[in-house]
Amino acid sequence: MKQFLFILCFGLMLQAQDLTLGEPLTSSKTKSVEPKVEEPKEKAEVESTEAKKDDSKEESDAKKDDSKEEGKESKDEAKKEKKKKVPLRIQSESSSYNSKKGLAIFKRNVVVEDGDFYLECDEMHVFYSKATKTTKGGIEKIVAIDNVKIRQSPNTATATKAVYLLKDQTITLTGTEKEKPVLISEDGQRMKSDFFIIHRETETIESGQVTIESDESLEKAK
Structure with a gap:
């Protein structure tokens, strides 16, 4: 009986020892892994669409800027072409030139063409400036x-x-x-004044006091 109790006690001690020396029952050797949360596909697609819209807007703005620059350059080029020096042409039935006075006189059916400017008259005096070390000689004034x-x-x-200066x-x-x-304006309106100054x-x-002639006054004058 004593021997049985001893064996029983010894067995209980061994079991207690195994429980103490062993690893805790609640412990686990597996590593904890945090779950990967994926963004919803709809959200990703929306963000992608917005990004494309932004890129498209930037491209559109860039094209508009380029278009404006091209338009500006085109206008500047047109102005430069218009301002290019065109030789002045004078035609008449008779002419004379005085080199000492720097004066040329043209008579009968005189026509002057200077780019988009056209003039005709019965007589015309052309005054020439003399050449200097710093300036070239040439036509200075035309009186028609x-x-x-x-x-x-x-x-x-x-x-x-x-x-004409x-x-x-x-x-x-x-x-x-x-x-x-x-x-006479482009629409056919006739204006009278003491003087007109055309700035080419x-x-x-520019003008002095202007009188506008209506169609009725022109009919009466006829």
Whole structure:
């Protein structure tokens, strides 16, 4: 009996020892892995679409900027082409030249062409400037006399006298009390004044007090 109790106690001790020395029953040798959360496909597609929209917008803006630059360059080129120096041409039935005075006189059916500028008259005096060390000689002033007709697009004009200053690119039209200069606009409107000054470069016109002739007044004059 004592022997049985001893064996039983010894066995219980061994079991207790195994439980103490062994690894805890609750422990685990497996590593903990955090679950990978995937973004919803719909969200990813939306973000991708937004990114494409942004790229498309940037490309569109870039094209617009390029288009504006091209348009600006095109306008600048057109202005440069317009301002290119075109030789001035003078035609008449007779002419004379005084080298000492630097004066040329043209008579009968005189026509002047200078780019988009056209002038015709009965007589014309052309004044030349002499060449210096710093400047070239050339036509300085043109004075057209009697039955002067001018065409500077989009306007036309008539006058008794016209003075064309090449350096300033201005044409001054004058007349008499009975025959004042007349400016005819693109739409056919006739305007009378004591004088008109046409600025070729800026395409603007100065004048004194203007009288506009209506169709009725023209009919009465006929």
